[in-house]
Amino acid sequence: MAFLLLPSNARDMLICAAPDEGLPEVRMIQSVASRTYWRASVGGAAASCSVLRRRADDPDMSLEIERKFLVANEGWKTAVTRSVRIRDGLIANNKGNKARVRIADGVATIALKSQRRGRVRTEFEYAVPFADAEEMMRTMCDGNVLDKVRHFVSHAGSNWYVDVYQGVLDGVVMAEIELADAGQEFALPDWIGAEVTSDPRYRKINMIADRVANQKSADPELLARAGEVIA
Numbered sequence: 511m512a513f514l515l516l517p518s519n520a521r522d523m524l525i526c527a528a529p530d531e532g533l534p535e536v537r538m539i540q541s542v543a544s545r546t547y548w549r550a551s552v553g554g555a556a557a558s559c560s561v562l563r564r565r566a567d568d569p570d571m572s573l574e575i576e577r578k579f580l581v582a583n584e585g586w587k588t589a590v591t592r593s594v595r596i597r598d599g600l601i602a603n604n605k606g607n608k609a610r611v612r613i614a615d616g617v618a619t620i621a622l623k624s625q626r627r628g629r630v631r632t633e634f635e636y637a638v639p640f641a642d643a644e645e646m647m648r649t650m651c652d653g654n655v656l657d658k659v660r661h662f663v664s665h666a667g668s669n670w671y672v673d674v675y676q677g678v679l680d681g682v683v684m685a686e687i688e689l690a691d692a693g694q695e696f697a698l699p700d701w702i703g704a705e706v707t708s709d710p711r712y713r714k715i716n717m718i719a720d721r722v723a724n725q726k727s728a729d730p731e732l733l734a735r736a737g738e739v740i741a
Contacts, residue, residue, distance in 0.1 A: 572632050572633060572634060573630055573631070573632060573633070574623065574630070574631050574632070574633035574688070575629055575630050575688065575689045575690070575691060575692055575694075576629065576686050576687065576688045576689065576707070577629055577686065577687055577689065577705060577707045578684060578685070578686045578705070578706050578707045578712065579684070579685045579686070579702045579703055579704065579705050579706065579707075580683075580684065580685075580702075580703035580704050580706060580712075581672065581683045581684065581685050581701060581702070581703055582700075582701055582702060582703035583700075583701050584701070585699065585700060585701035586661070586663045586670070586672050586685070586699065586701045587661075589663045589664055589665060589699075590661045590662065590663055590672075591662045591663070591664055592661075592662050593659055593660065593661045593662070594614050594615045594659070594660050594662075595614070595615070595657070595658075595659050595660075596612060596613070596614040596657070596658050596659070596660050596673075597612065597613045597614075597647070597655060597656070597657050598610055598611070598612050598655065598656045598658070599611045599612070599643075599646060599647040599650070599651035599654065599655045599656075600651055600654040600655075600714075600715065601620075601646060601650045601651055603715060605625060606624070606625030606626060607622075607623065607624050607625050608622075608623050609621070609622050609623075610623065611638070611643050611646045611647060611650075611651070612643070613640070613643050613644070613647075614660075616640065617637070618637065618638050618639065618640045618642070618643030618644075619635050619636060619637055619638060619643075620635070620636055620638050620643070620646070621633060621634065621635040621636075622634045622635075626708075628692065628708070629689075629692050629707055629708075630692055654715075654718075656675065656677065656678070656679060656714060656718075657675070657676040657677045658673045658674060658675045658676060658679075659673070659674045659676070660672070660673050660674075661673075661674065663685075663699075665697065665699045666696070666697035666699075667697075668687060668696045668697065669687070669688075670685055670686070670687050670699070671685065671686050671687070671688075672684070672685045673685075673686070678718055678721055678722065679714070679717060679718065679721060682717065684706075684712070685701075685702060
């Protein structure tokens with residue numbers, strides 16, 4: 511097995527493992543979370559790459575600082591710069607500490623996130639092989655998989671994400687913005703509604719449980735699962 515350490519233009523550092531017959535051909539992929547990921551291959555076969563650290567100019571490389579809002583109207587649609595389809599699978603949730611696997615535009619990642627403290631929590635996210643991510647969703651998520659389309663929206667120098675959910679959360683539309691620090695100021699678009707960053711009703715696992723519980727024809731097994739998830 512050959513290993514290759516790769517610096518990127520964004521000062522990410524990666525280590526790639528490839529079969530002995532050659533070093534991987536690497537190309538950059540921009541992830542849905544505005545972080546840089548890479549895909550490597552040797553003779554067309556995938557090689558495994560992991561992020562050793564994120565951009566050196568990040569104020570804290572392991573923090574996720576975001577604010578979430580309801581969407582008041584469809585004005586955001588006129589400012590969409592690109593869109594990506596995302597599938598998220600919840601592997602584990604323990605008092606707000608969670609492990610999540612994601613597939614987005616052919617890029618697969620796994621993230622470990624701490625319980626949120628106000629607007630801040632720690633997050634560690636790594637690229638994983640696509641086939642591994644599919645297997646994790648199939649065998650480890652117990653049906654807790656969500657599909658959504660994430661739209662990237664530009665407003666007043668800030669980049670917003672507008673998530674339009676499908677499947678069990680069909681019709682739910684949420685907006686979020688990632689910040690460099692908790693006190694960062696930004697302009698609110700006129701299509702933004704109430705802030706729900708700290709409102710537990712808008713945690714995805716709670717929204718799923720509420721949606722299932724309110725379906726008149728809900729399967730008893732699904733109701734039982736909803737109770738387990740929200741507990």
